[in-house]
Amino acid sequence: MKTSPYVRWGMKFGIASLLVYAVISCGGVLSEQYKVYTQFTRHSGDPISEYEKRFTGVRQILPQKGAVGFLSDVPAPFLKGDDGRAGTLYLTQYVLSPVVVYDNAQYPLVVGNFHSSPHPSPELLKILRLRPIANFGNGVVLFKREGME
Amino acid sequence: MLALGIIIPIIIGCAFVHAVHRGGGLLSDRSHVVNCFFIGTGTGIGITSLLYFLWLQFLGSPGTSYIIAEVMVALCLIGFSAWTVVRAKNSRTSPGQKGSDPVPRFCRVISAGFWGLLALSFMGFLLASLNTPHGDWDAWAMWNLKARFLFLGGDQWRNLFSVTSDLHLDYPLLLPGFIARCWTYVGDDPVVVPAVVAAVFTFSTVGLMYSALAVLRGRSQGFLAGIVLMGTSAFLRDGAGQYADVPLGYYILLSTVLVILHGRENIQSFLALAGLAAGLAAWTKNEGVLFLAAFAVAHFTTTLYTQGIRNYFSQLMKLSYGLFPVLAVIIFFKWWYAPPSSVVLAEGVGPALEKVFQASRHIIIIKYILVEFISFGGLLLIFYWGLSGLRMEKAEISAIVFSIIILSIMMAGYYFIYLTTSFPLDWHLGTSLRRILLQLWPLFVFTYFLALPSWEPATIQETSATGEKWGTGNLL
Numbered sequence: 001m002k003t004s005p006y007v008r009w010g011m012k013f014g015i016a017s018l019l020v021y022a023v024i025s026c027g028g029v030l031s032e033q034y035k036v037y038t039q040f041t042r043h044s045g046d047p048i049s050e051y052e053k054r055f056t057g058v059r060q061i062l063p064q065k066g067a068v069g070f071l072s073d074v075p076a077p078f079l080k081g082d083d084g085r086a087g088t089l090y091l092t093q094y095v096l097s098p099v100v101v102y103d104n105a106q107y108p109l110v111v112g113n114f115h116s117s118p119h120p121s122p123e124l125l126k127i128l129r130l131r132p133i134a135n136f137g138n139g140v141v142l143f144k145r146e147g148m149e
Numbered sequence: 150m151l152a153l154g155i156i157i158p159i160i161i162g163c164a165f166v167h168a169v170h171r172g173g174g175l176l177s178d179r180s181h182v183v184n185c186f187f188i189g190t191g192t193g194i195g196i197t198s199l200l201y202f203l204w205l206q207f208l209g210s211p212g213t214s215y216i217i218a219e220v221m222v223a224l225c226l227i228g229f230s231a232w233t234v235v236r237a238k239n240s241r242t243s244p245g246q247k248g249s250d251p252v253p254r255f256c257r258v259i260s261a262g263f264w265g266l267l268a269l270s271f272m273g274f275l276l277a278s279l280n281t282p283h284g285d286w287d288a289w290a291m292w293n294l295k296a297r298f299l300f301l302g303g304d305q306w307r308n309l310f311s312v313t314s315d316l317h318l319d320y321p322l323l324l325p326g327f328i329a330r331c332w333t334y335v336g337d338d339p340v341v342v343p344a345v346v347a348a349v350f351t352f353s354t355v356g357l358m359y360s361a362l363a364v365l366r367g368r369s370q371g372f373l374a375g376i377v378l379m380g381t382s383a384f385l386r387d388g389a390g391q392y393a394d395v396p397l398g399y400y401i402l403l404s405t406v407l408v409i410l411h412g413r414e415n416i417q418s419f420l421a422l423a424g425l426a427a428g429l430a431a432w433t434k435n436e437g438v439l440f441l442a443a444f445a446v447a448h449f450t451t452t453l454y455t456q457g458i459r460n461y462f463s464q465l466m467k468l469s470y471g472l473f474p475v476l477a478v479i480i481f482f483k484w485w486y487a488p489p490s491s492v493v494l495a496e497g498v499g500p501a502l503e504k505v506f507q508a509s510r511h512i513i514i515i516k517y518i519l520v521e522f523i524s525f526g527g528l529l530l531i532f533y534w535g536l537s538g539l540r541m542e543k544a545e546i547s548a549i550v551f552s553i554i555i556l557s558i559m560m561a562g563y564y565f566i567y568l569t570t571s572f573p574l575d576w577h578l579g580t581s582l583r584r585i586l587l588q589l590w591p592l593f594v595f596t597y598f599l600a601l602p603s604w605e606p607a608t609i610q611e612t613s614a615t616g617e618k619w620g621t622g623n624l625l
Contacts, residue, residue, distance in 0.1 A: 007537065007538040010536035010538070011533075011536055011537050012255060013536060014532065014533035014536035014537065015255075015259060015373060015533075016201075017529060017532065017533070018376055018377060018380070018529060018533060019259075019262045019266075019376060020381060021380055021526055021529050022262075022266055022376045022377065022380025022526075023265075023266060023269070023380075025381070025382045025526070026266055026269045026270050026273060026379055026380055026382070026385065027268075027269060027381045028382060029273040029274055029277070029382050029386060030269060030273040030276065033273055033276035033277045033280055034276055036276075036280045037276050037279055037280055040280075041279055041280045046279075046280060046281055046282055046283065048281075048283040048289060049282065049283065049284075050342070064301075064303075064372075065302065065303070065305045065308065065310070067308075071300070086315065087286075087290075089313065090290045090313070090315075090316065091289075091290075092293075093203075093294065093312055093313070093316075094283075094289050094290065094293070094294045094297070097294055097297040097298055097301065097302075097312075098297060098298045098301045098302035098303075098305065098308060098309075098431065100308050100311045100312055101312070102313075103313065111332050124547065140290070
């Protein structure tokens with residue numbers, strides 16, 4: 001296909017524009033990620049890995065497979081909006097898998113995931129018939145449900 | 150071991166592509182070798198993901214025996230592939246070496262820009278992966294969670310289907326299967342594996358885009374398309390965020406490229422590979438099923454119009470060789486494990502029909518689509534088309550129409566899903582539209598640069614000029 005010199009110059013200009021746009025866009029991603037890395041990741045790691053560390057203790061006690069119940073108070077600090085409550089459950093499910101985490105306290109073992117203190121009141125635990133069997137001191141508590149094996 | 154876990158599927162994929170093609174011309178020049186590599190990468194990942202799932206299903210938790218079996222498959226395919234090369238050499242006269250034309254200086258500028266940008270994107274990707282090694286929400290809540298069940302669950306991996314159904318248990322298992330397979334190689338579940346898999350898919354999409362256009366329209370056109378793709382910040386971010394939309398975009402691009410290459414070079418085996426890639430798209434995400442439908446309609450329409458009904462059925466048969474094995478696994482998975490999808494017509498036909506006639510919903514959807522299109526750099530593409538004299542390559546018209554039909558049907562499908570969604574419309578669009586459009590973006594950019602005038606002749610045009618005939622001695 002024959003192209004006029006005007007069109008070829010136009011295309012050159014267009015290609016240069018595409019290239020500049022791509023460099024700015026790509027550079028934007030790089031600088032944004034670099035900022036996050038220097039301000040947060042380098043010092044405190046990524047939030048999910050940190051979250052996962054809280055469960056190291058309970059993972060060692062829990063059986064390798066099977067199902068547990070779940071009790072929580074508020075969303076994980078870095079999950080915002082409506083997704084917070086569900087997100088806390090999903091995150092707990094993620095870090096405890098392949099153990100299945102159900103969103104209720106009707107299981108022989110119940111994992112508590114609390115971000116506020118005090119942790120659930122003795123009255124609530126009495127109603128739910130839960131007895132703490134291991135408290136890891138970081139908001140993660142393992143409960144046993146009375147009357148269930 | 151991780152390196153081996155990534156290299157083996159690439160070897161399997163490349164050797165498979167080469168073996169299916171019986172060596173016929175795939176390695177005839179550098180562009181074709183690169184193209185074969187990027188076709189083989191996704192093909193190999195898909196095949197090994199399927200094998201892992203089937204092993205898990207019928208033979209139990211995969212261990213060392215699985216790795217040995219996979220290495221044996223790789224060796225057999227390499228052997229067969231080498232044999233086809235020797236056979237093809239004996240049965241052909243070697244094409245005369247074509248003297249390479251001097252590369253225009255501006256093409257070198259484009260090439261340098263591409264490589265520079267590739268380095269920049271790689272660094273951005275690396276940092277983003279360090280910041281979110283578990284990936285973004287969808288990655289850890291769906292794909293990596295499922296991969297953990299497949300790998301750590303042992304014989305009780307099916308417990309995966311007992312977790313909360315909010316986590317899209319109906320989604321197929323290409324990514325979780327492949328990640329779990331890599332963890333089997335490593336013997337542990339480090340978070341670096343999903344990040345590496347995400348990098349492979351992200352940069353393979355760029356590589357496939359470049360190599361396919363280099364073969365079809367010349368290297369500078371391939372470089373430009375790669376530049377535009379890497380310049381889409383959402384592509385890099387979501388790639389590093391380990392979203393499955395990037396792998397799906399890769400398979401959508403792959404199957405379309407293979408059909409177009411078949412049309413141009415008349416290599417029958419490409420049709421079987423295209424069918425396989427289309428099946429792997431459906432094995433990646435549920436949206437891949439919509440792609441399968443769009444792909445079938447586009448193939449029917451263009452083949453019927455250009456080649457008649459007889460050729461259509463002959464091609465359909467070849468497509469099905471690649472598609473049916475994957476489709477069988479998908480149907481098995483959907484039948485046995487997947488709960489019904491909750492996205493399409495969740496509220497029933499009546500309320501959905503009511504929404505179709507609400508003008509405000511149409512306005513909101515169109516507004517969101519336009520905003521995303523602009524944020525992807527769409528206006529710049531229109532600007533560049535204007536500077537190119539608003540011309541299109543007439544020789545590519547059937548390939549362009551084929552791609553446009555696919556893009557249109559998929560967009561129509563997504564539009565309808567948003568229109569009738571039971572979720573709040575703003576929330577649904579705000580949380581998913583960018584990723585949905587990202588699935589189609591590589592194919593859109595590919596089609597755009599296929600249609601626009603190029604700076605240099607394509608490899609295929611060059612080889613045709615030498616009188617070299619391809620497609621002899623094909624398996625299919």
